[in-house]
Amino acid sequence: MTVTLAQLRALDAVARHGSFSAAADALRVSQPAVSGTVKALEVEVGGAVVDRSSGGRPVVLTPLGHALLPHARTALDALAGLTAAAAEHRGAPHxxxxxxxxxxxxxxxxxxxxxxxxxxxxxxxxxxxxxxxxxxxxxxxxxxxxxxxxxxxxxxxxxxxxxxxxGDALCAVVPAGHALAARSSVHLEELVADRLLASGGGCQVQLRELHRTCGLPFRPVAEVAGLRSLLAMVARGDGVAVVPELAAPLVPSGAHLVPLVPELRRxxxxxxxxxxxxxxxxxxxxxxxxxxxxxxxx
Amino acid sequence: MTVTLAQLRALDAVARHGSFSAAADALRVSQPAVSGTVKALEVEVGGAVVDRSSGGRPVVLTPLGHALLPHARTALDALAGLTAAAAEHRGAPHxxxxxxxxxxxxxxxxxxxxxxxxxxxxxxxxxxxxxxxxxxxxxxxxxxxxxxxxxxxxxxxxxxxxxxxxGDALCAVVPAGHALAARSSVHLEELVADRLLASGGGCQVQLRELHRTCGLPFRPVAEVAGLRSLLAMVARGDGVAVVPELAAPLVPSGAHLVPLVPELRRxxxxxxxxxxxxxxxxxxxxxxxxxxxxxxxx
DNA sequence: CACCGTCATCAGACAATCTTATGGACTCTC
DNA sequence: GAGAGTCCATAAGATTGTCTGATGACGGTG
Incomplete structure (x- = not known):
């Protein structure tokens, strides 16, 4: 019938995240919903908007999609501006x-x-x-x-x-096939027997402290800067590591998060x-x- | 939950037409639909956008409504731009x-x-x-x-x-209380007996021609430039007139349109x-x- | 004083959309 | 080369939202 806001948001989200699933996640709806919404938009504008046959992961917009995207963003921005103006007008923080x-x-x-x-x-x-x-x-x-x-x-x-x-607690992260991967919890002692990769970030000091209180030596085989790199290395089987619970969304398939004991909360x-x-x-x-x-x- | 396109369109239409009813008509929906949509918008932005207590007819926007309107129009324009871009992209006329x-x-x-x-x-x-x-x-x-x-x-x-x-036919237009107002058709002969106001526009030549073929004298008591003025005068009781059928939407309450015989089509x-x-x-x-x-x- | 036009409210029905569950196609890994 | 995992499409069911039609309240007008 006519283009809807949901379609605009879907287009923007898909363009921004490069996949229907990620877009659905960002929009807090199910993936079929995004599928349907994008399809509806394509019927509406009379042509494909995203190229599904991209083979590789990142779905790419068609030329038509690229032509439409700025308009969609303009509309969405205007909408955000409207709600902001409304909030401002009634004295709400802005x-x-x-x-x-x-x-x-x-x-x-x-x-x-x-x-x-x-x-x-x-x-x-x-x-x-x-x-x-x-x-x-x-x-x-x-x-x-x-x-x-x-x-x-x-x-x-x-x-x-x-x-x-x-607060959140520190967790062990191990490769998917690892013996500890299926465990419901892992003791620090079990971890130090393996190739321990130390994060270069803030939780290294806590991890070091935890070793001391447990009377264990802190001997990482490598020190990795960047949580994402660390997790990627674990997923590749380069070793095990200890990361904050909050890092869960970053853990790639190929690695598993296991609660660590003794628990150390941040x-x-x-x-x-x-x-x-x-x-x-x-x-x-x-x-x-x-x-x-x-x-x-x- | 969130601002809707329908709400934006309703705001724009009400601002543009100055009344809920006219807005509903322009949007091709019922008046309660506009009422509800505007109310939803007001809940959304947390304040009234139109001032219903304006007494006089033209409904006026509140300061909040005026603040929101440009954003709404921007969004709607962007949407129109999107559909235009889509049409252009698939080679449709634009x-x-x-x-x-x-x-x-x-x-x-x-x-x-x-x-x-x-x-x-x-x-x-x-x-x-x-x-x-x-x-x-x-x-x-x-x-x-x-x-x-x-x-x-x-x-x-x-x-x-x-x-x-x-094509359309010429019609007689008479004041609401006029003896001919309730008739299903009026003969030109009955009209010439009354105070006939002539439009200054294109249909005067046809009306004159019609008089000649009927053997009636064409003797308007006044010649009025502008269809709207002519209709207003009739509604005020200043006389009767002949106008095109298509002018029906312009006829104010206080005047009635009656088919004219002999029929003269344009x-x-x-x-x-x-x-x-x-x-x-x-x-x-x-x-x-x-x-x-x-x-x-x- | 009665009438007309306007907007709000209400109950009911329809339509649209989302969700869960499932299938087919592809890529990466072993 | 086979398997696993991921991704997107589809189908059926349920829920939510919105529109319509009728009615009531209010103010302006002849």
């Missing part, structure tokens, strides 16, 4: 806020956070910054980010009204920049920080 | 074509024409020009319009592939500019004219 997180939080927690923000603060746009844990407080201090999710933070790094988020705290004098200047807190924190306050 | 018509045709015929064009040629935008019948051929010749609906046209004014549209012909040398230059026919004519060819 604007852009920069959120700094580490990779694992980005993968396992941020999607839920963003969904919540989109629902409750529709006029707020969150800009994501991904970095390493140690530099988060510096980003806040320097004003490079407005809020951050800190891991096991020092009290002096917390801003006013900081919110404790549900505290996750959502906070703005610490108040007070910073570098000689007393900055104002970003106006969106408090509404954002309030959203996740228990 | 672009802008200027259509010249007289007031009555504009009111009684053009809406259907536009609806048909929007359905069949979604990438074609029709620009409307309203004028008097005698000047139509000149507009075509001068290139001020690309197509026109001519009334009882001379053969030399017709372009290639001109299409005969269903031929309506949709045509582009006559081909051949015009003013020394041999113009190309506008590329959209033929697709447009083809749409209405029997």
């Amino acid at each position: 604007g852009v806020v920069r959120l700094a997180v580490v990779t694992s939080v980005r993968a396992g927690l941020v999607p839920q956070l963003l969904r919540r923000v989109a629902e409750e603060l529709p006029a707020v746009t969150v800009e994501l910054l991904e970095g390493d844990d140690p530099e988060m407080p510096d980003w806040l201090d320097a004003g490079l980010a407005d809020v951050a999710v800190l891991i096991n933070p020092e009290p002096r790094d917390l801003g006013p009204g900081a919110v404790e988020l549900p 505290r996750l705290v959502l906070t703005g920049a610490p108040s007070g004098v910073a570098g000689g200047s007393c900055r104002e807190q970003h106006p969106l920080v408090e509404p954002l924190l309030a959203l996740f306050r228990p | 672009g802008v074509v200027r259509l010249a018509v007289v007031t009555s045709v504009r009111a009684g015929l053009v809406p259907q024409l536009l609806r048909r064009v929007a359905e069949e040629l979604p990438a074609v935008t029709v620009e409307l020009l309203e004028g008097d019948d005698p000047e139509m051929p000149d507009w075509l010749d001068a290139g001020l319009a690309d197509v026109a609906v001519l009334i009882n046209p001379e053969p030399r004014d017709l372009g290639p592939g001109a299409v005969e549209l269903p 031929r309506l012909v949709l045509t582009g500019a006559p081909s051949g040398v015009a003013g020394g230059s041999c113009r190309e026919q506008h590329p959209l004219v033929e697709p447009l004519l083809a749409l209405f060819r029997p």
Whole structure:
């Protein structure tokens, strides 16, 4: 009958994620729904919009799809602008806020956070910054980010009204065929017998600490920078590793996540920049920080 | 849940037409549908968008509504752009074509024409020009319009592939309380006994001709320029008149349309500019004219 | 004072869409 | 080269949402 918003969103999502399944996941609907919606759009415009015969994974848009995409995005942007204008008009918080997180939080927690923000603060746009844990407080201090999710933070790094988020635990990650893959839990001791790959990120210090308390030597065969690379190596059978529970969405098929004992939990705290004098200047807190924190306050 | 295209269209239509009923009519849905849709939008944005307590007829947008309207229009325009791009991509006709018509045709015929064009040629935008019948051929010749609906046209004014549209008949129009108002038909003879107001437009010549063939004197008490003014005068009780059947949508409450005998039909012909040398230059026919004519060819 | 036009509300019916479950096609791995 | 896994398409069922038609309340008008 006519082009619908759902069709526009589907087109955008498929173009953005390169697959129907991923698009469905992003849109929080089932894959057949995306299939049907895209098909409806193609009937509507009288031609194929995505090329399914791409062989390789990333589905690619047809020339027609590429011609249509900018229009679709314009419409969707206008819609977002409308809701933002509405929120602004009724005095609701609005604007852009920069959120700094580490990779694992980005993968396992941020999607839920963003969904919540989109629902409750529709006029707020969150800009994501991904970095390493140690530099988060510096980003806040320097004003490079407005809020951050800190891991096991020092009290002096917390801003006013900081919110404790549900913490996560460290997990073992082993190749799919590994003897430990089917286990419901793995003791650290069983892990050190294998080729242990150490992450270069923030959880290495915790892992080292865990070894010490267990009286085990911390002897990784390699140190890998980047959670994704680490997981890829495990999936390839290069060894085993310990990663945060939140990294679950990043684990490729070929690797399995197994709870680790003794359990070591990480505290996750959502906070703005610490108040007070910073570098000689007393900055104002970003106006969106408090509404954002309030959203996740228990 | 989220803002809908229907809501955007409703907002635009209400803003454009100044009433829920008119908007419903323009959108081809029932009035309660518009009511509900606008209400849904107001729930969505968290505030009223139209001011119902305006007392006077034209419903007015609230400040919130005015803030939202441009976004809504942007989204709708983008959508139109998308369908146009799609049509263009598959080689369908697209672009802008200027259509010249007289007031009555504009009111009684053009809406259907536009609806048909929007359905069949979604990438074609029709620009409307309203004028008097005698000047139509000149507009075509001068290139001020690309197509026109001519009334009882001379053969030399017709372009290639001109299409005969269903003609319309002249009708009497009388005040609501008039003795003839309830009649199923009125003879011209009964009309001349009353205060006859003559339109200044194209149908005056036909009316004069009709009088001659009936052997009746043509003695209007006034000559009114503009179909709308003429109808308003009749509604006010200033007299009776003869207008084309197509003017029906323009008849205000307070006046009634009654078929006239003897019936005098007008031929309506949709045509582009006559081909051949015009003013020394041999113009190309506008590329959209033929697709447009083809749409209405029997 | 009565009438007309406008918008809101209501109950019922229809239509559209989503979800779960399943099949076919392809690629990557062993 | 065979198997496994992934991806997209299809089918049937259920749910949700929206539209229509009728009716009521309000204000303006002759």
